[in-house]
Amino acid sequence: MEKAKLSYEKRKEIQAHGLDKAELWNQLVKAELGDSGGDFINADYWREEPASDGMVEIPSLNEGDGEDEQHPGNDDAGLQAEAAITPEVEAGVANETDQARVVQGQDDTTALVPVEPAFPQDVISEALAFLASRFALINLKGKVWVVDRRNIAERRKRGHENSSWLIGRADAFILMTRALAEKFPQLDARTVCNQFIRDPQTTLYKGVEFRADGTTEGFLNLWIGHTIKPVKGNWELLANYLLFVICSNNRETYEYLLNYLAHALQKPEEKPGVMIVMQGKEGTGKGTLAYLLSLIWSATFIQVHNIADVLGNFTDALETSFMVFFDEALFAGDIKSTDRLKGLVTEPRININPKNQPVRSINSCHRFWAATNAKHFAKVSLNNRRDVFLEVSDSAMGRHEYWTELRKHIDEGGAAAMAYELLYERDISEFNVRVKPDTEGLTKQKIQSLEPISAWWYECLKLGEIDDGGWQGFIGSGDAIEAATKQAGRLYKALRPTDFLEVMGEMCPSAKYKQSRVGGDRIRGLSLPTLEIARKEFEAWFGVKLDW
Numbered sequence: 001m002e003k004a005k006l007s008y009e010k011r012k013e014i015q016a017h018g019l020d021k022a023e024l025w026n027q028l029v030k031a032e033l034g035d036s037g038g039d040f041i042n043a044d045y046w047r048e049e050p051a052s053d054g055m056v057e058i059p060s061l062n063e064g065d066g067e068d069e070q071h072p073g074n075d076d077a078g079l080q081a082e083a084a085i086t087p088e089v090e091a092g093v094a095n096e097t098d099q100a101r102v103v104q105g106q107d108d109t110t111a112l113v114p115v116e117p118a119f120p121q122d123v124i125s126e127a128l129a130f131l132a133s134r135f136a137l138i139n140l141k142g143k144v145w146v147v148d149r150r151n152i153a154e155r156r157k158r159g160h161e162n163s164s165w166l167i168g169r170a171d172a173f174i175l176m177t178r179a180l181a182e183k184f185p186q187l188d189a190r191t192v193c194n195q196f197i198r199d200p201q202t203t204l205y206k207g208v209e210f211r212a213d214g215t216t217e218g219f220l221n222l223w224i225g226h227t228i229k230p231v232k233g234n235w236e237l238l239a240n241y242l243l244f245v246i247c248s249n250n251r252e253t254y255e256y257l258l259n260y261l262a263h264a265l266q267k268p269e270e271k272p273g274v275m276i277v278m279q280g281k282e283g284t285g286k287g288t289l290a291y292l293l294s295l296i297w298s299a300t301f302i303q304v305h306n307i308a309d310v311l312g313n314f315t316d317a318l319e320t321s322f323m324v325f326f327d328e329a330l331f332a333g334d335i336k337s338t339d340r341l342k343g344l345v346t347e348p349r350i351n352i353n354p355k356n357q358p359v360r361s362i363n364s365c366h367r368f369w370a371a372t373n374a375k376h377f378a379k380v381s382l383n384n385r386r387d388v389f390l391e392v393s394d395s396a397m398g399r400h401e402y403w404t405e406l407r408k409h410i411d412e413g414g415a416a417a418m419a420y421e422l423l424y425e426r427d428i429s430e431f432n433v434r435v436k437p438d439t440e441g442l443t444k445q446k447i448q449s450l451e452p453i454s455a456w457w458y459e460c461l462k463l464g465e466i467d468d469g470g471w472q473g474f475i476g477s478g479d480a481i482e483a484a485t486k487q488a489g490r491l492y493k494a495l496r497p498t499d500f501l502e503v504m505g506e507m508c509p510s511a512k513y514k515q516s517r518v519g520g521d522r523i524r525g526l527s528l529p530t531l532e533i534a535r536k537e538f539e540a541w542f543g544v545k546l547d548w
Contacts, residue, residue: 146172213269233417280392316354389441456484
């Protein structure tokens with residue numbers, strides 16, 4: 001470590017002028033030796049307290065690189081320094097007017113001797129510019145990390161699989177020195193990297209975000225919009241696939257689906273708070289829609305097979321995703337994951353928790369999709385406002401020529417033509433993405449999600465009889481609980497008579513508590529209205545008119 005010993009009084013005298021540390025060193029040298037030697041910036045910090053001999057040590061920028069010998073002080077001169085060349089000069093980093101070294105003669109006098117730079121400044125500048133084009137710095141929770149710009153650029157070309165844009169400093173140093181050694185083999189790569197890290201001109205982001213409506217000053221925005229180039233053209237075959245296959249020839253859901261896609265293109269910054277779920281047999285064409293989405297949003301489309309990838313402990317996959325497609329990822333019976341999914345679909349901000357990196361929060365404009373073969377995808381509440389269930393038609397199953405022709409149509413202009421019309425020509429000024437159609441698929445999911453007593457009562461109303469005995473005017477609480485438990489199978493919590501009475505009071509308000517004598521025994525239960533009234537009251541509670 002280069003070291004200079006300065007008189008404490010001289011240092012304090014010049015420091016009183018308010019000069020910064022580097023400039024102070026220059027002034028100190030000039031005060032002792034004059035201007036003949038030029039500037040010599042040798043340090044950026046020093047000890048506040050004097051050393052034991054009344055002098056102050058000023059370490060070099062490259063602190064800790066070696067030991068220095070101590071030399072006796074010179075009270076008259078007030079300054080002694082070892083004859084040395086700073087690492088900056090060795091690498092050719094300093095300007096020509098700044099390149100000098102302090103030498104000590106045989107008579108203990110000192111002088112500044114200019115040193116020729118090892119490499120021209122333009123080579124160093126080119127190397128720094130090269131690093132700046134590939135790397136930047138970012139401050140996350142008080143710790144500085146390195147951004148791999150090339151990785152972010154590659155994601156625009158190859159899609160979401162290349163998402164490791166954040167690098168720890170140790171790994172980044174290896175990558176930077178290797179890159180420099182390849183492109184600038186004549187330079188000291190380590191020294192140039194150190195200057196790049198410390199250079200005020202190097203980009204240092206304040207944080208990271210995922211915003212489609214602009215970038216906050218000083219932040220790294222990971223947003224990438226649609227990657228397909230919209231081109232006006234014909235997409236009739238693709239439109240028929242969406243209407244007759246995906247939407248089973250339901251015009252209402254078809255129009256909503258097109259508006260939903262147009263909303264993603266025209267207003268990506270607005271989070272819809274609605275997830276589209278496709279239900280159907282294997283081979284009905286759900287994967288073709290996923291393929292279509294991946295073409296339009298290739299850089300931000302992610303296909304999820306394991307719900308833990310976005311709902312588990314590590315959720316960094318969501319940080320650079322816009323279209324999130326759950327492929328056969330079931331949530332039925334997984335209450336914890338279902339609740340997390342609800343938050344992801346609706347919350348305006350979400351937490352990103354990468355492995356071995358700081359947790360951060362980003363804006364969420366994500367669109368969520370799902371495809372499943374199962375009859376029960378997830379537990380759905382009666383007042384569900386988040387899901388649109390589309391029952392996919394099996395009319396095209398096994399028609400290999402149709403799927404070949406459709407895929408060719410999509411690849412050869414159909415997808416681009418659809419994107420053009422939805423982006424530039426479809427009017428969604430009156431479209432409210434949160435006003436969704438109540439599809440038959442959603443109704444089935446609600447029925448699948450009924451609790452044991454509600455599910456038992458629905459079956460009674462559907463069959464028009466109670467316990468194979470026709471429609472009766474009275475039902476005992478114990479008999480109802482036994483029948484509901486048998487139908488539900490294994491229960492984690494036993495049903496109680498009070499549970500039965502409470503739920504029946506909500507589903508069938510006309511039912512009244514009553515004690516009735518059955519076979520000589522007095523039974524507590526409910527007197528029931530007619531089947532017609534009971535069905536109407538259930539529909540009012542359920543929120544949907546049902547086809548009994």
